Amino acid sequence: SPLLSLNCQEPPVLPEPMRTFLRRIPVRTIFDSHPEDGVSAIAISQDAKYLVTISAATRVCVWKWTLPTEKPMCSTELRPEFGCQDYVIFNPQNSYEFVSNSKTQVIFYLGWREGVLCYLEGLGTFNTVVGQFSQSIFHFNNSQALTGTSAGKLVVWDTVSPSTPSKELRVKPHGMKATKLVPVQKDSLTVLMVFESCIVTGDVKGQVKFYNGQLQFLTCYTHSEVGPIRSISFSKTPPDVSSACSTSGTASSQPFVARNFILSTSDATVLHVATDRANVEKVMEEVKNAVNAVACHPRQGLVAVGSHCGLLKVWDYQQTKYLVSRIFTEASIQCLSYDPQGYFLAAGFTDGSVYILDAISLHSSCKEFKFSHGPVTHISFSHDSEYLATADEKYSVTVYKRVLRNGSRCWEHLAGLHSHYKPIRSILFGVQLDSNEPRLLSLGEDRQLIEYDLNSSSKDHLVVLHRDRIEQVAVPLCLAWYPQLSTESFILTANNCYKMKLYNTTTKMCR
Template identity: 85%
Template sequence: CNCRPRARCSDHCVGLLLWVTLTGPLFHRIPVRTIFESHPEDGVGAIAISQDAKYLATISSGTRVCVWKWTSPTEKPMCSTELKPEFGYQDYVIFNPQNPYEFVSNSKTQVIFYLWFLGKGVLCSLECLGTFKSTVGRFSQSVFHFNNLQALTGTSAGKLVVWDTVGPHIPSRELRAKPHSVKAIKLVPIQKDSLTVLKVFESCIVTGDVKGQVKFYDGQLRLLACYSHSKVGSIQSISFSKTPPDPSDSSNSVSLTLNRNFILSTSDATVLHVATDRANFEKVMEEATKAVNAIACHPREALIAVGSHCGLLKVWDYQQHQYLVSRIFPKAGIQCLSYDPKGYFLAAGFTDGSVYILDAISLQSSCKEFKFSWGPVTHISFSHDSEYLATADEKYSVTVYKRVWRNGRRCWEHLAGLHSHYKPIRSILFGVQLDSNKPRLLSLGEDRQLVEYDLNSSSKDHLVVLHRNRVEQIAVPLCLAWYPQLSTESFILTANNCYKMKLYDTTTKMCR
């Protein structure tokens, strides 16, 4: 399930169990089972699958814990229980690899162990006790030890809490839960930095931390190896390859584990491949860490450009589902994007008021960035002949750029700007003059003003207004578009906050 913690999934699903098959260059994911309405009140907050791949454990964003046999056609869980609200939001859950009838979950402040019984419909939660003489920190993830009955939990203080049972490991036949049967027996400080990931992989215990370090320990928590890179952010997940690069290199199981290559994902939305033989960190992919506010489609190719507030610009082939090229702008966030009608340029407007005109294929700058806007750029658009570029910003201004000949080559230069509105600009729109093939430019603001500019008469640092018309009396206009040319008449279409659309004659600006 793609639900984020505390977010609601529209289908309230447990998630899709996916089989991945390779048919050519692309991955095709085939869902084999979907459980709907698993946690309809709160949505799914955490999920785990047992080692034998038969059972699912889910925890709602509230307090309900369920165990499912996903191969069963029923839409009801095999067993469930309600947690006490003081246990906190349980955001991580994992099965005991050696026992599918036992699993553990944790919140930032509480660790809970569970036992469930096949055919009995009973799920017992075992509260954990721990009294510590030093700072523990907040819990991150928990795992079961690979060669004993203990469990471990990583903390933000760089420590591992070791849990063990103080009573019978399996409850009696009456299935009476034994509260307080698990307690912390040891607190092991292993480093100063916060632990974010804790895994058991074969005969090693593996940790990941906020500094991007991955460390391997043996069963006695003795350090075996450490992998780090200065440009790796806080680690969110670790996944190991199935086989070591060369199994013949060592006969020792620990050495074989240490030779496994692995994949990291980090909090800055980066995925890296780590080759253990060379300690080489290779970036596999990078995604946006902040909101995606800008999308533009190429006018001639099956390409889509996506820009985010973290400054990441990516271009995808949406037919082949392939990522093609990206560029990061570290100083500001991307607010708007536009391809020119010929598909040669991609223009981007940024939160710091700067404007970049890029090559549409390589994303390299076609010229030095412009910074003539009064505030963050909100809208950007090319004219139909790719000779003009216009932007609107949060300071109610319109700025125009023009392609010119300079030193025997075509380049872009700043033409002029104008503080043309006194409320936010909702649209800027290029069109074509009726009596010629020259471009015309309009802007629409929440001040109810439709402004048309005279590009022919405009000169360096002087943007001329041709017409200024009030298009609403009470309602607030929200967007502007050209109406399709269905007859000899030409119209502009607007929509307002009163759920109405209006047609205006492009010459007289009168409402049809």
Template identity: 70%
Template sequence: EEVLMEQDLNAVGIALVLLLGRRAALGHCALPCYPRGLWGRLFPTTKNFSSPQSLSWALGYNSSLAVHSMEDGMLLYVCAHTAVIHDVQGSRQYHLQGHANVISCLCVSEDRRWVATADRGPDPLIIVWDAFSGIPVRTIFDSRAGCGVCAIAISRDAKCLVTISAGVVQRVCVWRWTYPNESPVCDVELSPEFGCQDFVIFNPQNPYEFVSNSKTQVIFYLWVSRTAEKPAPGCDRPLLSPQTLGSAVGHFTQSAFHFNATQVLTGTSAGKVVVWDVERKPGLPEEPQDRLHGMKAIKLVPLQEESLTVLVVLESCIVTGDVRGQVKFYNGHLQLLVCYDHSGTSPIQSISFSKAPPDPPDLLKSNCVTLFRGIRASWSDSSNSVSLTPNRNFILSTSDATVLRVATDGADFEKVMQEAKEAVVAIACHPQQAWLAMGSHCGLLKVWDYQQPQLLTSRIFPSAGIQCLSYDPAGSFLAAGFTDGSVLVLDAISLLSCCEVFRFSHGPITHICFSHDSEYLATADEKLAVTVYKRVLQNERGCWEHLAGLHSHYKPIRSILFGIQLDGSEPRLLSLGEDRQLIEYDLISSSKDQLVVVDRHRIEQDAVPLCLAWYPLFSTETFILTANSCYKMKLYNSTTKMCRKTLLGPTYGSPLEKMQILPESAAQPQKHYLAYITKDKVGLQILPVDGNPHKSSAFICHPDGVSDLAVSYDGRYIFTAGGSDRTVLKWEVNLNALEAVASLGGEDLVPFYRLLEGGQDGEFFRELEDYFYYVQLCNQGIDMLETRQVSAYIPLEEIPFVMRAIGFYPSEEEIEDMINEVKFSEYVDSGEQVTKINLEDFIKLYINHRPAFGLSMKTIRQAFQVLGYDNGNGDKVIDRGDLLSLLQCRAALMEEIPEEITAEGFTAGILGLSIAEPEKRTVK
């Protein structure tokens, strides 16, 4: 008997086994049958507080994938890398989290017990979930899918999976997922001439047969031996029979096995259905291989003019969906029974029926299952009409991200969800209410109550897409920036326009924000301009008018930020660009069409600044916090713009893209935290920043890229927008867990010692100590005969020499920043400059200033591109004489240096350095 692996059974949980009173076995017997309505109540009711941030709710879904009806009122769909089981009536969600890449396909067993998901990307996974508990019972790591899976199906008995890879050369694999085998029971490579096979389905009456199709080819598979009922041990390649037709049928869309067990149907973009069947030879017994290779197109049935997008066989009915949003039911002879048509419905993406009722349905004429009541349908071979009776409600999903529920006891289309059909790139949280505003490139603006959660209001802007959003500090207005360069200020409740549309930008608006007193509104656009609007009174109500604009940057603007003047309450405005310029504007001195610049400061020499924020007030000195492309965070004096501290930032695969300070907590008023996003992750950072990596955490949120970040007014939730995945995720913050993780990393210098090669007991640390104390000897004099005064400090001017001695070669600007960082570290409090540094502080300085991942080969190759020449072999090389002249080396080195030096030879042979590639951090 086939049973779940023991470890998988344990994963399901002892409590579940005790509750159900029997073991969840998979074999010749039927799968466990749970009472109707029990599904959805077996999920854990307690929240997981062991993580600093946990996924709480998902808004939107991947409309290119199917939406499945798990139970009436219970949906399954995909949000980015998470499968969501959504109890619509109970306003609950359960998230199946386990993929690191975007889920590319999913399937559900006939009884809705098992869910299989697969992704596309590096190290793709196939995961089988227990839908009753939400627990992954099998994970296939070596899926042999290369770059991922594009199609998946599960057999009717739920014992087998079939997957099709997404590469140029596709591989079809059949898996016995209930077995402990790590390899598929059979697999085969498909020729590229078959086209991209993106749909697959099992024969419901024979798990050893399945069919797949691309736009031009239909392939029939058989993976059982000639004589055995089960697959033969040597049968590791399924037999296949590709078939195609002329262009007159259009493109193939979906295929399905006819309920008569011999025919296969394929829908086309021309509104026709291809009927495939076996060409039988009279008097000869039919073998499985003969059936496979005998499949031919015996009939082409024109059903309609509109393209068919979905083809489903439901018991004894054939159901189609098309580009007009129509759902039609046919009998076994493809004679129309019923047509469901809803005006305004977009092309049907998927059709999913509710679970089969416990009692067998009554059959009508031509073996058609009863489906509807109160709808009259005429049979093509009879003038008598038949009254249809309800049986199975169904869910429709459309290409414009709308989910509809159709109840068979009526003709109403109930809208369950209507989400953004294009990228969601803008989100903003209300400063006083639990409201979240979401903007999409399709022009859809929605405001959600994220505590309920429920939709409060929405508005569609058909002329342009929404690019950025911002509430004013009082929460009365919502400003929106659009892809056509227009700016609109809306009422925060009704979303009605408060003033005319501004059209002063010549490119899409990328950033928008209000001043603290709501007197100013500033925007930045893709044409590198900063535009300011000022509030005025019109008809005794507030409105805004255009003040001035300025092309202040020559590379993309990364951030704009309002602040407050130190000596008053007037607002100040700053902008940060990839041109490494931090610019402050004088709003008071600015006049109509003239935006005055107070200061331009180049804040980086090599790295690219990516975002900035006002640093919380930990001392009497105020700072601006920035993050750059080299994984560094820097503190700049808010007045002088002097770099006061450089710190190692989070290193989770990509630099910080955006960051936002969490509001102060009433329970912990002295604590401050930072929320941030990288390319594909959302994270939290404990402040003050000191370079300790254990004070930061990050989780994958949108594998295809995060577009925006927002924090709730009370700091309890973080929201991320996924851009192209069209979803917004709500993350619940657990600061106690974050503090616990930081404490586990050690106190004082322990976390920093671990960042040194070999740690505190390693050779590198001992070498550093030797250099440190050698500097003291040099300062006291090597030939000194008097008793030496051993100290724990060295002069600041010796810092660059020790840094170079241990393999870090800072630029002159970096040296100045390091010395200033130490020199003025106590100046605000004591008024005195620091002139020396001890070993512990030196270690922190070294770790925070050195390259986050060591010397990269990319940097050295870039230098050789400038200094070298092409040697004819495609390599950039430097002549030995030129190199010696550049380095001013001793002549004794000439014998060890080859005639031509490549970047790799220079690094390994001359410098003797081991190149460190960017670290791949393990992220939950």
């Protein structure tokens, strides 16, 4: 994003179930840091004085962020063949040095003079498969750097001094060359970091491994529920060595115990790992695929969000607070709808199933229905919450009804009909003009506007009241009720020729 924000104040703790997830308040915002193509990587120095940003077009900027200026201290343009540098980190022992990498290239930055940022290309020749670069770090011995790869290897970079002084030496005091390639595992490394006196890696299988300064294996933490790791954050509290259950893989008799840490994964999950008990606790889970459905509560400031991964979450958008969630593992959520009273939330899925849920707890109000012949695309309640209608990709409309059974109200399947021969674009409930009874319409790309007779419909028999062709050439795309501004009632349509049309709801004549 072209908007770059710093978060440095101590945050408040959000309520359950967010647990210790932190909200921070920006103390400085740099606008238009990279307005042309956004920020692809960012890091802050150990002393918190300097900030480095890299754009997708490989423009590198160093900022002294406490200064009241919108211009960087220095910047440079990298050569296009370096690729998009998507990771950058400062040397924790020298705030004038940092390293960045793309999938194929590692760049070392050795300070700046008179506003000129000095950098050099990491050089290395390998006689084996290296894989793509993931992340780079500075070794705590202050003379080496490491880069993780998708082939499960660590590239060791070391300083190399030129044999003869030259004019270039004053700009590039030393070079960085790959001196070793260490195969640590077969799985791709996604995270590489230094913590205290350990090298820590995270990989695509959710494993977190610890190595000493000589890259000797110490211990590993893994769990079947953990996906590919994107970041690791350690606790400030030292571990309890007395209760250690993890021992070193080296010859040392002293057990190695890491601090507790939090993982974030590429499947949008945050987990807390208690190393003394080898316990993994899920802190939060977010949407990991596209959001397909959104519905607003009719009477409260709530919004329900459903995604392709089957995660349904309800938020209070006035308090910006997450309330409740439910995960459906069988299929993806396609559409959502609250009933007008706000008691129920209906969800349609890609496997054709329909769930009617309690709007507050998200518990099922009844067993799921599976009467649709394909993925459910539209779902809607009648104004009195007595009917629920769905449309699916097989051009069918299905209706459900609330009935009184054994003294209690429940939902049951009424009927369905293969009413269109092209995709259905809208289903719409309304109210009869001469009564308070609901009326149901559907609109398809076959240019058919169909009204159903709910009163005459019976079990497994959905009656069509009217079938009208409303377009000759254009394809209708959506349908809505026009506001009741007079005694005449209208419906509004829009088509693919950028036209909107008003139709009388009784005669179906275009106004």
